[in-house]
Amino acid sequence: MSISKLSDLADPEITPRLVFKIGSALLFGRGGVADREWLAGLVWEIADARERGQQVIVVCSGAVALGAAKLGFEKGGRGSLADAQASAAVGQIELAGLWSQLLGAHGITAAQILLTLDDLEGRRRYLNVSATLGRLLKAGAVPVVNENDSVATDGIRFGDNDRLAARVAQAGKADAIVLFSDVDGLYDRNPAEEGAQLLRVVEGVTEAEHAMASGSSGSGMGSGGMTTKLRAVEIAERAGISLTIVNGTHRRPFGKAIDSDTGTLFLPKRRDTGRKAWLGGRMRMKGHLVVDTGCAKALTSGSSLLASGITAVEGEFTRGDPVGIKDQDGRALAKGLAEYDSFEILRIMGTRSEDQAMLLGYSPRSAVVHRDQLVLL
Structure with missing residues (x-):
């Protein structure tokens, strides 16, 4: 069986392993304060997925925003590279603690994994990441992955967690990725325009889909827009991984998307071997x-x-x-x-x-x- 519709993502027989990607704009307000209520709802959904027999890997942004608020840095910690790295160092502990506490309330162990671009670009290190993710999932933990912004620089970083999520999904042998966004999915034009139509299912990404995408992030907190999500789709599909974009602004957004059948589901048209999928997803x-x-x-x-x-x-x-x-x-x-x-x-x-x-x-x-x-x- 293979994924063909949005509801398949909640079926453990079809989708035994999921990646949830959460951006800064959903998790934090502009003041850098975590929306615990929203995150607690998502953690309920992770617990529900595990009850159904699914495994979940989380890719979560927000360490820089959280750390900057704690340190009192201006510009959300993005005023300089040193500010961003210092903010990340503080925020990573805060963010890991938040996940550990909320998942722990459901009897679930959280595991933190901090990655740089080089960890997934080098074949040997990529395989090490893959082995670690597999062992954690087998042990019943939920891996919470983020880019290690405390040491990453512009020349050696992903730059957005959409592509990081796709690479983690490859390494983690996931069946599907859920990108939580601030819109319902990919529209055939700017969704603010009259007559804009939501694309429900897309098989492969072509120049036509890229032309529909906007490279901006409406919140001002994220590091990319729909363009980075389509690049993530291209990385994911090399490994035969489906990807969906759904609106994450709702409480319990995964269930909301499944119940309403609202989102854009990208189905892969190819499935490269493990080595070729890794090579095709390389960014440098x-x-x-x-x-x-x-x-x-x-x-x-x-x-x-x-x-x-x-x-x-x-x-x-x-x-x-x-x-x-x-x-x-x-x-x-x-x-x-x-x-x-x-x-x-x-x-x-x-x-x-x-x-x-x-x-x-x-x-x-x-x-x-x-x-x-x-x-x-």
Whole structure:
């Protein structure tokens, strides 16, 4: 059985493992005070899901807002990097305590996991995260995950918890993600416009859906809008994970969405292997390879990337590093793991395999990026 409608998310036979993502705007007022009543209602829903036989992972924002209020920092703790990191350090303890207390009232153990981008970008660390999540769930705990903003900087952070939730869902082998938002879901235009229609079910994300999305966050507290949610959908669907956007402003919002059948359910059109799903969800590449038109066409047909089709190398990287592949117009085509160092590819790009041994000083490998280590975008 697979997910086909919103009510399936409450069925443990179809959706045994869920990720709930909660943003700052829902959990906190502008003064940085947690809405305990709202969160207590959501915790009831987590307890109900567990009673049905479902496992739940929580991805929760709000540490910076909570810590800034406690420290008396202006601009919600976002005035400087140092303010944000200090706010997060204080807020993480407060937030973990809040979850521990509310879940504990239901006899549920809360577990805190703080992640940086590197924890999910590196394959070995990603697998460690996966193992930890699996063990916690097996032990009956509810993992509460947040980005570790006390050490993360602009260059090494997710930037929004929508994409973090998608990556955590991949690592946690979840069946579905619920993104609680301040709107009912994805509309075909700005929901404030007359005649705007809610999209109930979307199979895969195309340019048409991206064109409908707004990149702004209406609350002023969140770090992204509908655009980041669609990017999260693209990450999730690589692992065959469904994602739904529902209105989180209600008390007990999950049940409200299920009962009213209101939200946007994104159904995956693909299911990559575990390694390819991880690679496709990576946010940072070590470099890029530019390919000609013939090569771009061959890649879309399932071929490996050969040196003969490469026209340029961007960045410095070593064998095994993740690289992006794009066409002559700069359009992203694929991601993959390089079989050569960047300086070696510069030597052999545009050449055929019979000429590469002399240029390299050793027998060439079968491809610059093998199709088994390549994922199309």
